[in-house]
Amino acid sequence: xxxxxxxxxxxxxxxxxxxxxxxxxxxxxxxxxxxxxxxxxxxxxxxxxxxxxxxxxxxxxxxxxxxxxxxxxxxxxxxxxxxxxxxxxxxxxxxxxxxxxxxxxxxxxxxxxxxxxxxxxxxxxxxxxxxxxxxxxxxxxxxxx
Numbered sequence: 001x002x003x004x005x006x007x008x009x010x011x012x013x014x015x016x017x018x019x020x021x022x023x024x025x026x027x028x029x030x031x032x033x034x035x036x037x038x039x040x041x042x043x044x045x046x047x048x049x050x051x052x053x054x055x056x057x058x059x060x061x062x063x064x065x066x067x068x069x070x071x072x073x074x075x076x077x078x079x080x081x082x083x084x085x086x087x088x089x090x091x092x093x094x095x096x097x098x099x100x101x102x103x104x105x106x107x108x109x110x111x112x113x114x115x116x117x118x119x120x121x122x123x124x125x126x127x128x129x130x131x132x133x134x135x136x137x138x139x140x141x142x143x144x145x
Contacts, residue, residue: 064095
């Protein structure tokens with residue numbers, strides 16, 4: 001199973017990477033710059049150039065779809081408080097659909113419907129957009145466990 005981890009140099013994605021590396025050898029890291037690659041290599045010495053996919057523009061659906069080729073699982077962690085946050089999330093979902101990704105994990109906020117919080121409402125269109133599989137509402141999952 002091949003996993004694509006977006007925003008790989010970000011704080012949350014580094015935690016996910018740290019958890020995946022011991023058990024997952026087939027991982028790809030989506031980054032936007034060489035600076036991110038250098039930082040990740042410094043913190044995770046086992047990483048090689050083959051692990052990285054650089055896509056500077058997260059609105060470029062074709063580049064994202066190319067990055068998703070051969071990927072089974074996308075862990076998407078988008079940027080917060082960016083004016084194009086919603087468009088970036090939808091672009092990644094569209095790219096995953098184009099590439100035939102089987103699973104899409106959207107790392108966002110727990111309550112995207114809280115409309116007074118701009119960083120929450122920016123994620124709402126991504127949650128209701130048609131991902132490769134039906135979305136799981138974490139609050140429902142937590143309540144039932």
